[in-house]
Amino acid sequence: MGQIGARELVVLAIIVLLVFGAKRLPDIARSLGKSARILKSETAAMKAENNTAAAPPKEEPEPATGTARTIQAAPGDVSTARPVEEPKPTAQT
Secondary structure, eight states, X not given: OOXXXXXXXXXXXXXXXXXXXXXXXXXXXXXXXXXXXXXXHHHHHHHHHHHHHXXXXXXXXXXXXXXXXXXXXXXXXXXXXXXXXXXXXXXXX
16 A cells, blocks of 8 residues: 555646646656756766865966856756856965
8 A cells, every 4th residue: 555556656647747738748847857967067066176175286277268167057058057266376475
């Protein structure tokens, strides 16, 4: 009685279809996929940030151009791109 069977899945699918409609289901699935990609890329960025914070700082050459880099949340999604804050070199005296 505690397990979900095929009959319960079919009833659940019919209820979802009735509530959201057949035209909105692809949009909902697309937005869920986009959210999952954003979550995955942000998690990877946080892990990379933690790894670089624990490692000794490396000397990186200054970029030739003054433009800021951006991280795109999803491929082809430019509406949610945000600038990357580059670490500023500190002068040690």
